[in-house]
Structures are given as C-alpha cells and as structure tokens.
Amino acid sequence: MIPFLDLKSINSKYKSELMVAFEHVLDSGWYILGQEVEKFEREFAFYCGVRHCIGVANGLDALSLILRGYKELGEIKEGDEIIVPANTYIATVLAITENKLTPVLIEPDINTYNIDSTKIEEKITAKTRAIMPVHLYGQLADMTKICDLAKKYDLLVIEDSAQAHGAILDGKRAGSFGNASGFSFYPGKNLGALGDGGMVTTNDDELAMTVQALRNYGSQKKYENIYRGVNSRLDELQAAFLRIKLQHLDDDNAKRREIAGFYRERIQNTKIIIPHLINLDSHVWHLFVVRTEERDKLQQHLADNNIQTVIHYPIPPHRQRTYAEWNETSFPISERIHNEVLSIPISPVLAIEEASYVCKVINDY
Numbered sequence: 353m354i355p356f357l358d359l360k361s362i363n364s365k366y367k368s369e370l371m372v373a374f375e376h377v378l379d380s381g382w383y384i385l386g387q388e389v390e391k392f393e394r395e396f397a398f399y400c401g402v403r404h405c406i407g408v409a410n411g412l413d414a415l416s417l418i419l420r421g422y423k424e425l426g427e428i429k430e431g432d433e434i435i436v437p438a439n440t441y442i443a444t445v446l447a448i449t450e451n452k453l454t455p456v457l458i459e460p461d462i463n464t465y466n467i468d469s470t471k472i473e474e475k476i477t478a479k480t481r482a483i484m485p486v487h488l489y490g491q492l493a494d495m496t497k498i499c500d501l502a503k504k505y506d507l508l509v510i511e512d513s514a515q516a517h518g519a520i521l522d523g524k525r526a527g528s529f530g531n532a533s534g535f536s537f538y539p540g541k542n543l544g545a546l547g548d549g550g551m552v553t554t555n556d557d558e559l560a561m562t563v564q565a566l567r568n569y570g571s572q573k574k575y576e577n578i579y580r581g582v583n584s585r586l587d588e589l590q591a592a593f594l595r596i597k598l599q600h601l602d603d604d605n606a607k608r609r610e611i612a613g614f615y616r617e618r619i620q621n622t623k624i625i626i627p628h629l630i631n632l633d634s635h636v637w638h639l640f641v642v643r644t645e646e647r648d649k650l651q652q653h654l655a656d657n658n659i660q661t662v663i664h665y666p667i668p669p670h671r672q673r674t675y676a677e678w679n680e681t682s683f684p685i686s687e688r689i690h691n692e693v694l695s696i697p698i699s700p701v702l703a704i705e706e707a708s709y710v711c712k713v714i715n716d717y
C-alpha cells in the first residue's frame with residue numbers, strides 16, 4: 353500500500369538530530385519563549401527574506417493575529433471587507449470571520465487553482481481593506497498583479513503561505529511579498545513540526561511588535577497588558593525541531609519537484625488533467641492535485657490498486673454549514689474544482705518506483 357503521506361518516514365530521516373534537540377531543550381529547563389524560538393524566528397526570517405518573524409501556536413492563529421494586529425493598529429476595523437479565494441482551505445476564511453471582518457470570495461483560476469487576479473478589481477469597494485492570496489497546493493499566487501492592485505487601491509496584502517514554504521518568484525520567497533504572511537508548521541506541511549506550530553512573517557515593524565504582544569496575553573513587558581491578547585506561542589521544543597528541518601527544506605522541496613516532474617511527464621490519460629506549472633521555482637508541490645470529472649471513480653480505482661489519495665477539499669467554504677448565509681451563493685469554478693480534484697501521493701520520501709507505479713495505475717484507468 354502506498355500511503356498518501358508517510359510522516360513517520362519523513363521524520364525518521366532526522367531522528368538522531370531531533371533526539372539531540374529534544375535532549376537539549378529538556379536539559380535547558382526552559383520550555384516557553386526562549387532561545388530556540390528566538391533562534392528559529394531569526395533563521396526563518398533570514399530564509400524568507402523578511403525583517404521579522406513571530407512564532408505562534410498554529411497557522412490559523414498566525415493569520416488571525418495578523419488581522420487582529422492590523423485592527424489594533426487602526427488599519428482595519430470591524431465589518432471591513434477582506435478579499436480571499438473562494439476555494440481556499442477553511443482556515444483562511446475562519447481567520448477573517450473570527451475577527452468580525454467580511455470575507456469577499458473570489459473565484460479561482462481553473463488552471464492554477466489560485467485566486468483569479470483578473471476578478472479582484474471588480475470586487476473592490478470602499479470597505480475593502482486587504483487582499484489575502486493563498487499559495488494553494490504550494491504554488492505562488494499571481495503576486496505581481498495582486499501587489500499592483502493593492503498599491504493602486506491602498507490595500508494590505510496578507511499572504512496565506514501555509515502550503516508554500518520556500519516557493520520563490522523573482523528571488524523573493526513566499527511570505528515576503530505582502531505586508532505580512534501566515535505560515536503553518538502542521539506536521540504534514542512542507543516544513544512540519546512534530547505537533548502544531550505557526551509563524552507570522554512581516555517587514556512591518558509596528559505589526560511585528562503588536563503580534564508579539566498579542567500572542568502573549570497582549571503583553572510586551574511581563575504583567576503589563578497593552579492588548580486583550582491570547583496565548584498563542586510556538587513551543588521551544590517545536591522550534592528546536594523546526595530549526596533542524598529548516599536546514600533540509602530546500603532539499604526536501606527539490607525532492608518534491610523531482611516527483612512532480614516525473615508525474616507531469618509520465619501521467620498520460622486524456623481523462624485526467626495534471627497541474628499547470630507557471631514557473632519551476634514558484635511551486636513547492638505541497639500537494640500534487642489532478643482533476644477529472646470522474647474523480648470518485650478514479651479515487652476508487654487507485655484505492656483498489658493500493659494507492660491512498662485525499663481530496664483537497666471536498667466542500668468549499670461557502671457550502672459549509674457554519675456559513676449558512678452563503679449556502680445559496682454560487683461559485684461555479686470553485687464548486688467544479690471541489691468536485692473534480694484528487695491529490696495523489698507526493699513527499700520527499702516517496703520513492704521513484706512508487707511514483708512510477710502511481711503513474712501506471714493512473715494511465716491504466
């Protein structure tokens with residue numbers, strides 16, 4: 353059986369280094385907001401090419417605290433509109449609604465599955481304050497056009513980089529294009545912890561200070577509260593593990609690219625649409641997503657041949673029960689994507705023989 357994602361193998365490659373890091377943290381006697389988090393924040397900031405990194409508890413909190421931070425700074429207020437792709441993972445939308453802001457859903461591009469940058473301008477109103485592009489499946493959104501629009505209408509750009517650690521365009525990495533960006537280190541992400549973790553990246557000094565306080569009860573100085581903050585900190589232990597895995601991120605992404613290239617060359621079945629690649633460096637292949645009108649049948653065929661697959665995602669945000677007020681709205685491109693996509697195995701530890709078998713089974717379909 354080829355598992356969709358073999359997390360145990362991914363991490364056991366680094367077992368001895370991770371064990372040393374564990375012992376180091378254990379013996380330090382310091383487990384929250386210490387040296388490891390500080391060092392990882394500096395190293396990840398350097399990697400992404402940004403001035404500030406703030407470690408938080410998870411990716412959802414990273415996005416949410418950016419919005420909260422801009423509210424505290426007076427750049428966004430309750431009820432303002434935030435532009436977001438209609439087919440994103442629910443967390444992006446939750447971060448917006450959690451802050452009592454209004455998501456304005458925009459259809460994705462049917463080829464890239466990222467927000468259709470040609471459909472943003474018509475949705476900008478006097479209440480629009482920010483655009484939140486999502487680098488879905490690991491491929492950078494159309495950041496050139498999005499940043500131009502933001503400049504023209506004086507909007508903030510907040511990237512959801514949870515699936516795109518390391519993706520590059522014109523020498524800039526995911527997380528360095530907008531005013532701020534949220535990352536997730538959920539174990540299955542390209543840079544994954546051994547538990548939950550997240551990061552805010554930004555070049556905005558004021559936002560950095562604000563998020564730093566917000567993640568720690570709203571306090572910059574112990575026992576003095578500027579904001580009604582939350583407890584959303586990255587653990588020392590996870591930071592220590594992530595420091596090790598960051599050193600291997602580019603190699604791991606290179607392996608993903610190799611598998612993706614192999615799939616793109618070998619999968620040849622007129623019923624199946626393979627992912628559209630804009631630029632080699634701007635995609636880090638968090639997922640390899642194929643599309644077909646017969647998605648459920650293809651998934652069954654792969655399962656019958658011992659290949660595990662996953663659907664990212666089966667239900668779009670506007671069709672979720674919690675967003676009942678949007679259930680009657682229609683986003684045909686997004687709905688089509690949700691009905692037709694299927695993610696096949698890809699990871700730094702997937703063997704070429706396994707990828708070759710996946711291609712054979714798909715081509716036999």
Ligand SMILES: *Cc1c(COP(=O)(O)O)cnc(C)c1O
Pocket residue numbers: 410411412413440441443444486512514515535536537538548549550
């Ligand atoms: C994983 C993910 C998140 C949320 O990250 P968590 O760490 O699970 O909270 C947000 N946005 C996208 C696009 C994601 O893939």
